Amino acid sequence: MTIAIIDYGAGNLRSVARALEAAGASDIRIGDDPDMVASADRLVLPGQGAFKQCMGGLRARPGLIQAMTEAVHSRGRPFLGVCVGLQLLASRGLEHGETEGLGWIGGDCAPLPQAPGVRIPHMGWNEVRVLSDHPILADLAPARHLYFAHSFALFPADPAHILAETVHGIAFPVAAGRDNIVGVQFHPEKSQAIGLALLSAFLNWAP
Numbered sequence: 427m428t429i430a431i432i433d434y435g436a437g438n439l440r441s442v443a444r445a446l447e448a449a450g451a452s453d454i455r456i457g458d459d460p461d462m463v464a465s466a467d468r469l470v471l472p473g474q475g476a477f478k479q480c481m482g483g484l485r486a487r488p489g490l491i492q493a494m495t496e497a498v499h500s501r502g503r504p505f506l507g508v509c510v511g512l513q514l515l516a517s518r519g520l521e522h523g524e525t526e527g528l529g530w531i532g533g534d535c536a537p538l539p540q541a542p543g544v545r546i547p548h549m550g551w552n553e554v555r556v557l558s559d560h561p562i563l564a565d566l567a568p569a570r571h572l573y574f575a576h577s578f579a580l581f582p583a584d585p586a587h588i589l590a591e592t593v594h595g596i597a598f599p600v601a602a603g604r605d606n607i608v609g610v611q612f613h614p615e616k617s618q619a620i621g622l623a624l625l626s627a628f629l630n631w632a633p
Contacts, residue, residue: 427451427452427453427467427468427629428453428454428455428465428466428467428468429446429451429453429454429455429466429467429468429469429470429629430455430456430457430462430463430466430468430469430470430497431443431446431454431455431456431457431470431472432457432458432463432469432470432471432472432490432494433456433457433458434458434480434483434484434486434487434490435483436472436473436474436475436479436480436483436510437471437472437473437474437508437510437511438472438474438615439456439472440456441615441616442470442472442508442615443456444615445614445615445621445622445625446470446625446629448622448625449622449623449625449626449628449629450626450629451625451629458487458490460488460489460490460492460493461493463490463493463494463497464493464494464496464497464501465497466497466503467503468503468504468505468506468628468629469494469497469498469503469504469505469506470505470506470507470508470511471494471505471506471507471508471511471514471609472508472509472510472511473507473508473509473510473511473512473513473514474509474510475510476510476521476522477510477513477514477516477519477520477521477522477525477527477535477578478519478521478522478523478525479522480510480513480514481514481519481525481526481527482525484514484528491528494528498530498606498607502606502633503606504606504608504628504631504632504633505606505607505608506562506608506609506610506628507607507608507609507610508609508610508613508614508615509575509576509610509611509612509613510576511609512580512601512602512609512610512611513527513535513578513579513580513609513611514527514528514535515527515528515529515530515531515580515602515607515609516528516529516531516532516533516534516535516580517529517532517533517534517583518534518535519534519535519578520534520535520536520537520578521535521537521578530604530607531580531582531587531602531603531604531607531609532582532583532584532587533580533581533582533583533584533587533602534580534581534583535578535579535580535581536578536579536581537577537578538576538577538578538579538594538595538598539595539596539598540595541594541595541596542595543595544594544595546577547575547576547577548574548575548576548577548594549574549575550573550574551571551572551573551574552571552572552574552592552593552594552612553569553570553571553592553593554566554569554570554571554572554590554591554592554600554601554612555568555569555590555591555592555593556568556569556589556590556601557588557589557590557591558588558589558590558601558603560589560601560603560608561627561630561631562608562624562627562628562631563589563590563601563624563627564627565620565623565624565627566590566620566623566624570620571617571620572612572613572614572617572620572621573612573613573616573617573621574592574594574600574611574612574613575613576611579598579599579600579611580599580602580609580611581598581599582599582602584604586604587602587603587604588601588602589601589602589603589608590610599611600612605633606633608628608631610624
């Protein structure tokens with residue numbers, strides 16, 4: 427089983443690869459080659475930084491978005507977005523202006539809600555409350571602590587696409603998904619044993 431970690435110049439790729447290896451993956455390929463991405467058995471899209479910059483990085487690589495679309499939508503391959511990799515699934519991002527996203531999960535990537543006494547960016551360990559019976563979140567239910575580092579989040583237009591939430595001042599979504607697509611705002615690769623359990627579940631997920 428080949429795992430494609432998509433390299434578009436914005437992500438801690440080696441850290442994600444090491445975590446996937448620890449979770450049981452053996453054939454991990456990092457890159458932006460469209461043929462490699464289109465033929466992979468599973469796709470992982472990490473991300474760090476701003477929505478606009480990351481979306482620009484994807485678009486700047488010829489054929490990459492088309493290859494992702496072929497693998498995920500035409501061939502039904504399981505897809506995992508991590509941090510900004512989740513946010514890019516939105517219809518649009520509102521960071522540094524308005525930027526069109528992949529649109530795979532309708533909604534906006536918008537700033538975290540402000541609340542008195544709550545620091546933004548949201549960094550550190552926070553309890554995640556699972557709202558769905560999604561297989562890759564099974565080891566998180568009903569609630570586990572995972573590691574976050576972000577100032578924006580994906581707010582799906584359809585509440586049915588919200589899989590988990592956390593509270594940082596107020597509640598907001600931290601996992602979203604539909605069909606063979608899932609994304610998480612927290613960092614499984616930085617979340618110790620529970621993060622590895624999530625990655626292992628992704629490797630065994632058969633949507």
